[in-house]
Amino acid sequence: MTPRLSLAAALLALSALPSAAEDAGGTSHAPEIVPQDWSFAPPFGTFDNAQLQRGFQVYKDVCAQCHSMRLLSYRNLGEPGGPQFSPKAVEVLASQVQITDGPDEKGEMFQRPGRPSDRFRSPFANEQQARALNNGALPPDLSVMAKARPGGADYIYALLTGYHPPPEGFELAQGMHYNTAFPGHQIAMPPVLSDNAVAYTDGTERTLENYARDVSAFLMWAAEPKLEQRHKTGARVMIFLLVFAVIMFLAKRRVWAKLHHRDASHAA
Amino acid sequence: MAHPSTYQPNSGIARWLDSRLPIPRLMHDQFLVFPTPRNLNYWWTFGGILTFMLVVQIATGVVLAMHFIPAEDRAFDSVEKIMRDVNWGWLLRYSHAVGASMFFVAAYIHTFRGLYYGSYKAPREVLWILGVLILLLMIATAFMGYSLVWGQMSFWAVTVITNLFSSLDAVIPGLGTSLVEWIWGGFAVGGPTLNRLYALHYLLPFIIAGVVILHIWALHIPGNNNPAGIEVKTVKDTVPFHPYYTIKDGFALVVFILVFAGLVFYSPNFLGHPDNYIPANPLQTPPHIVPEWYFLPFYAILRAIPDKLFGVIGLIASIGILFFVPWLDTSKVRSTSYRPIYKWFFWAFVVTCFALGYLGAQPPEGWYLVFGRLFTFYYFAFFLLVMPVVGWIERPLRLPGSITESVLGPQKAKAARSPSPAQRMPEEVA
Numbered sequence: 001m002t003p004r005l006s007l008a009a010a011l012l013a014l015s016a017l018p019s020a021a022e023d024a025g026g027t028s029h030a031p032e033i034v035p036q037d038w039s040f041a042p043p044f045g046t047f048d049n050a051q052l053q054r055g056f057q058v059y060k061d062v063c064a065q066c067h068s069m070r071l072l073s074y075r076n077l078g079e080p081g082g083p084q085f086s087p088k089a090v091e092v093l094a095s096q097v098q099i100t101d102g103p104d105e106k107g108e109m110f111q112r113p114g115r116p117s118d119r120f121r122s123p124f125a126n127e128q129q130a131r132a133l134n135n136g137a138l139p140p141d142l143s144v145m146a147k148a149r150p151g152g153a154d155y156i157y158a159l160l161t162g163y164h165p166p167p168e169g170f171e172l173a174q175g176m177h178y179n180t181a182f183p184g185h186q187i188a189m190p191p192v193l194s195d196n197a198v199a200y201t202d203g204t205e206r207t208l209e210n211y212a213r214d215v216s217a218f219l220m221w222a223a224e225p226k227l228e229q230r231h232k233t234g235a236r237v238m239i240f241l242l243v244f245a246v247i248m249f250l251a252k253r254r255v256w257a258k259l260h261h262r263d264a265s266h267a268a
Numbered sequence: 269m270a271h272p273s274t275y276q277p278n279s280g281i282a283r284w285l286d287s288r289l290p291i292p293r294l295m296h297d298q299f300l301v302f303p304t305p306r307n308l309n310y311w312w313t314f315g316g317i318l319t320f321m322l323v324v325q326i327a328t329g330v331v332l333a334m335h336f337i338p339a340e341d342r343a344f345d346s347v348e349k350i351m352r353d354v355n356w357g358w359l360l361r362y363s364h365a366v367g368a369s370m371f372f373v374a375a376y377i378h379t380f381r382g383l384y385y386g387s388y389k390a391p392r393e394v395l396w397i398l399g400v401l402i403l404l405l406m407i408a409t410a411f412m413g414y415s416l417v418w419g420q421m422s423f424w425a426v427t428v429i430t431n432l433f434s435s436l437d438a439v440i441p442g443l444g445t446s447l448v449e450w451i452w453g454g455f456a457v458g459g460p461t462l463n464r465l466y467a468l469h470y471l472l473p474f475i476i477a478g479v480v481i482l483h484i485w486a487l488h489i490p491g492n493n494n495p496a497g498i499e500v501k502t503v504k505d506t507v508p509f510h511p512y513y514t515i516k517d518g519f520a521l522v523v524f525i526l527v528f529a530g531l532v533f534y535s536p537n538f539l540g541h542p543d544n545y546i547p548a549n550p551l552q553t554p555p556h557i558v559p560e561w562y563f564l565p566f567y568a569i570l571r572a573i574p575d576k577l578f579g580v581i582g583l584i585a586s587i588g589i590l591f592f593v594p595w596l597d598t599s600k601v602r603s604t605s606y607r608p609i610y611k612w613f614f615w616a617f618v619v620t621c622f623a624l625g626y627l628g629a630q631p632p633e634g635w636y637l638v639f640g641r642l643f644t645f646y647y648f649a650f651f652l653l654v655m656p657v658v659g660w661i662e663r664p665l666r667l668p669g670s671i672t673e674s675v676l677g678p679q680k681a682k683a684a685r686s687p688s689p690a691q692r693m694p695e696e697v698a
Contacts, residue, residue, distance in 0.1 A: 042534040071348050140546075144348065147537060148545035223545075226351070226358040233359070234533025241526045248519040255515045259306065259507060263676055 032180045033151040033158040036213065040220060044235065046228050047221050052083035054200060055218025058211050060093075061198050063142065066134060066189075068122035071143035072222055075116040081228035082221055090116050097121045135175045137188035146216070146223035153220040155181060160212035163191035273297050298488055303506035304513050305494035307675050311385075312492070313520030314378040320521055321371040322480065326473050328364040329413075336416065338466035340459035343418035344547040362536040368410050369539045370528045372562035375403060383593070384614060386602030387493040393594040395486040398479055400590045405476045407563070407587070412469040414560055418462060419544030424557045426465070427457050432570075435577040456550065496674040497602030498667055505671035556631060564628030565621050569647065571632040572640035582644065589651045596651055598659030606665040610658045617650045 039048045056077065059069070074094035077085045085093065094114035099121060102109035114121065123139075124130035131138050149155045158181035166178035166185075176186040196206045204210055221227070275293040277283040286293055335354050337346040350357035379399070382388060388396035415426045430451050436444035453460030491500060500506055507513075531538060539561055543554050559567050569586050573579040589596075601607055604614050620643045627643065630636040668674035 071345065071352070076352075144545045148542050150542050152542075230358060230362075230533055230536075234529070237529050237533060238526070241522060241529060245519070245522045245526060248515070248522050252515045252519045255511050259512070263680060266680070 031151075031155070031158070031183050032162070033154050035154050036157055036216075038153060038217065038220070040217070040227055042231060043238075044231060046231070047081065047217065049082075049084050050202060051214050051217050052221050053085065054202065054204060054210075055214035055216070055221075056083050057200070058193070058198050058215040059142070059218055062192050062211075063215065064120075064123060065192075066123055066130070066139040067142045068124070068139075069120045069143045069222060070122060070141055072120045073116070074114060074118055074120070076222075076225060078116070079225070082225055083218070087116075094118060135188060139189070142219055142222065144223040146220040148223075152223075153216040156216040156219055157212050159187075160193055160215070161209060271297070271301075271303055274301055300508065300510045302488065302509040303491065303500070303503065304509045305492050305500055305505060305671050306507045306512075307494050307496060307671050308492060308513065308516075309495050310516075310520055311377070311381040311495075313517045314374045314381065315487075316517035317374045317521055317524050318371070318378060319480065321367060321374055322473070322477060324367050325364065325371060326477070328360045328367065329470075329473065331360055332364055333470060336466075338416065338463050340418070340462055340548075343416060343462060347417055359532070362532045364413075365540065366528065366531045366536055368413060369560070369562065370524070370531070371406065372410070374524070375406060376562070379403065379590075380618065383617075384604045385493055385495060386497055386597070386599070386604065388594045389597065389602050390594070391490045392486075392493060395483065395490070396594055397591055398483040398486055400587070402476055402479050402483060403590070404587055405472055405479065409469060409472040409476065410560070410562065412465045412472070415462070415465045416469060417544055418548045420546040420548055420552075420554050421541045421544040421557070423457060423548035423550065424554055425559055426461065428557055430457065430461075432576075432580045432583070435580045438577045458550075493602060494671060495603060495605065496668055496671055497606065498671060498674070501670050502672075558629050561625065561629075564626075565624035565647075566628070568624040568628035568640050569644045571628075572637065572644040582648075586647065589648070593651065593655070596655040598656045599662065599664070600659075601664040601667065606667055607658075607662055608665060609662045610654070613650060613654045613658060616646065617654075620646050620650070 039045055039051065059067075074090055077083050077093060078087055078090040094116050097114040097118075098111045099114045099118050100109055101112050104110055124133065127138060146152045146156060151158070159179060162179045162181035164178060164180060166172055170178065170185070172178060173186060176188060177190055178185055179187045193208050193211045195208055197208075198206065198211055200206050200210075204214075224230075273293060273296075275286070275290075275296040277286045277292070282292055285291070332350060335346065335350045335357065337343060347361065350361050352358075354360070382396065382399065411425070411429065415422045430448055433447045433451065434444035436447060438444075449455060451461070452458070453464060541558065541560075558564070566583055566586050570579045570583040573582045599607060599610065604611050623639065623643050624647065627636055627640045632640065669678065
C-alpha cells in the first residue's frame, strides 16, 4: 500500500463509521433525552435550595414508596450545598420514620423514631421482598442514580416525563409500561407522577414537569453532594493556575532570551 | 550525558557528605548543569509531567487507601463514603481517577514522541525498553485500580480480562482454568480477587517508581535525543538543564495541570462509564462491557482476532512488539522529520491507534469488525513490515550539520561556533 493510499483508507474508514453506528443501534428504540437547563451546570452552577427541598418532598411522598437511598442520612439534608433544611426541620423529618434498632439488653430488636444520624429508611426489608411486591422487578437504589445512567439528571427528567401511549404495533410485555426515555422503551415502573400528585406549599405550580425537574435536581445533589464545593474550589484553582501559567510563560521567555541574545551577538 | 563533575562542596557538611554519599553532587551534575540539547521542543516536556503524575497518583492513592475497604460487600460503599464523609475526599478520589487518565494521556504522547523522533535507536535501546516496561506496569496498575471501585464495569472488566487466561486450555487442557481459579482465589471473581488486586495495586506503583529511576539513569548516560535526531557535537549544542529546561518543563506542567484541574473540577466523570456507579452484580451482565478509554485500542485488537487464544496473543503482542522496535527499524536516521516516506506511514499509524480506540468502544459486529481487522493488520504491519522495509528503501533528507545549525541555520551556526572568549556566557564554561 502506498502511503497516500493508506491515509485515504484510514480517512474512509473514519467517515464510514458513524453511519455504521446508526445501522447497528437502530433508531426506533433509542432513548430520547433532551438536555435541560440546570442551576448546577458547570462551571459556576449551584443548587437551588428551594428546588432541592421540593425535590426531597417528591422523593419522600412518591419515590420512597419503592426506591431506597441507602447512602444518604437525614443529617445530609441540613448540610451546606444541599437542600439546607434547618436543624429543627431535619430532626422532624428524621423522626417521622420508624427505624429498627437493637438489640436492646434483653436481646430484642425494637422500633424507635429516626434521628438525623440515621440512613434514609429503605421501603423494603430486602431484595426478595422488593421483587415480590413489585411484579418481580427490583426498584433500584437512587443514591447515585444521577451518575449511574448516561445523561444523568437529563435522563431522569426525560424518564419521568416520558410515559406515553405506545405507538401502533408496539408490543408491550405483561405489566410493562411504554417510556420514550428508557432503553428499549419498556419499563416496569408505572407512571407515578402526574399533575397535583404532590402538595407543593411554596406556590410552585403542581405540574408533572415541575415535579420531574425538582426531583431530578434533588437526585443530582444526592449523587454529588459536594458539587457546589467542587465548583467553588475549581474557580479558585483555575484562576491561580491561569496566573501561574502566564508567569511561567514570561519567565520561560526571559530565561531563553539570554540564549537568543547570545546567538544574535555571535551572528553579528 | 556523561560529563565531568563540576560540583564544588561549599561547606564543611557538604564536604563531609560528599565523601560518604554524594547525593548533592549527583543532583548538581544530573539535574542542574546536565548538558541538554538546546533544540528540545514541547513534546519533550512530558517526561517531567509523567514524573509529576506518578507522584500525584501515589500521594492521593496512599490517602485513599486509608479509607478504602477491600471487601466485596463494602468496597463500593467505602468509595462513596470517601466522596461524602471524608474531608476533601471527593477531591482526592476524582484527582486519582482523572489522574489515571491524564497519566495515560501523557504516557501515550511521550511514547509517540519517542517513536516519531527515533528515540529508541542506538544508544538509547535500554532507555526505550525500560519505558515500555513502565507502560506495561502502568497498564496492570490502572486495570487493578479500576477494579477496586467494584462497580458493574469494574467487576465485569475483571471477569473478562482474567478469563482471557482460560484460553490456555487450548494449549494444555485444564491449564487455563486452573490458572484462572488461582488468580481469582475461588471459582468466580469475588472477595479474594478484590483483596489481592488491592494489594497489588498498592505494590506496583512503587515498582514503577523504581523502574522510572532506571529509566532516568538510562537517559542520563547517552543524554537526550532531540528533534533533529543528531548527536550533540559541541558544548554549544547544549544548554544546562537548569534553568533552561526546568523553566520550560515547568511551564508545560502548569498548562497540563490546568487541563487536569478543568476535568477534576468541572467534569470529573467525563472519562468514566456511568455503569460503574452501579454496584457490582455477578448475576447481571452489562449489555456492553467496555474498558477505560486508554485500553480501548488493545481491546479492539483482542476482539478483531476470531480465535480466543490468538486474540490474547495479539493483545499481548500489541504492547510486547514495542520492545523490539529498536531492531525492527532499519533506518540510520532517527527523526521522522527527515524521512519523507516513513513520515506517511507514521501518521497512518497514529490514525490507526485512534481508530482502534474508537472501534474498541463499539460492539464487535458488522463494519466495526471489518475495520477492526483492517486496522489491527496495519497496527502490526507498521512494526513488522513498514519499519524494516522503509528503512532499507528510503532516501532520507539531508541532516543538518549540527544541533546549533538546525536551530539557527548554517550561516549563524558557523558564527556561533567561533565565539571570541569575551562573548562567552558563564553557563558555557559550566
